[in-house]
Amino acid sequence: MPGQATYIVEASQLPLRDAAFLLWTRRHYLDSTERDGSNDAPVLGTEDRTIERLRKAHPEAESDQLSDAVRAAGKLELDCFRHFAYSAAGLIDDARRAVERARVDNPDFSEATYTVAVDRVCFEMK
Numbered sequence: 001m002p003g004q005a006t007y008i009v010e011a012s013q014l015p016l017r018d019a020a021f022l023l024w025t026r027r028h029y030l031d032s033t034e035r036d037g038s039n040d041a042p043v044l045g046t047e048d049r050t051i052e053r054l055r056k057a058h059p060e061a062e063s064d065q066l067s068d069a070v071r072a073a074g075k076l077e078l079d080c081f082r083h084f085a086y087s088a089a090g091l092i093d094d095a096r097r098a099v100e101r102a103r104v105d106n107p108d109f110s111e112a113t114y115t116v117a118v119d120r121v122c123f124e125m126k
Contacts, residue, residue: 003033004030004033004034004053007022007023007026007030007053008053008056008057009057010022011023011053011054011057011058012056012057012058014057014110015110016054016058016061016065016066016069017069017072017073017108017109017113018109018110018112018113019054019057019058019069020050020054020066020069020070020072020073021073021076021077021109021113021116021117022113022116023050023053023054023057023070023073024050024070024073024074024077025073025077025116025120027046027049027050030049030053031046031049034049047067047070047071047074050070050073051063051066051067051070054066054069054070072106072108072109075105075106076102076106076109076113076117077117077120079101079102079105079106080095080098080099080102080117080120080121081098081121081124081125082102083097083098083099083101083102084098084121084125085097085098086125091122091125091126092118092122094125095118095119095121095122095125096118098121099114099117099118099121102117
């Protein structure tokens with residue numbers, strides 16, 4: 001998988017909230033690559049680490065904008081899973097329906113991010 005620098009570059013090319021969603025959804029992988037080999041837990045919390053990564057991608061953004069974007073990304077992800085329900089329609093349709101429902105409460109992301117959210121829900125719920 002790509003390293004942190006690759007994700008930072010990719011995030012720098014996206015609008016702030018979309019960049020936050022990218023980095024938020026890759027947080028577990030990025031956290032694991034940042035450890036120095038010890039078993040010690042990272043000092044910063046997950047949200048703080050994501051904010052710091054987002055700051056590298058969008059250094060022009062103010063601290064409150066970064067925090068708001070990461071919180072919004074986390075809420076979008078949580079809402080997607082909260083709205084998910086298996087049905088006879090199949091996994092992809094169930095994921096699309098969940099993301100569409102989550103989108104109502106999380107309208108400030110690009111179409112590409114909602115597509116990524118569908119893929120993420122499918123991957124996690126398979």
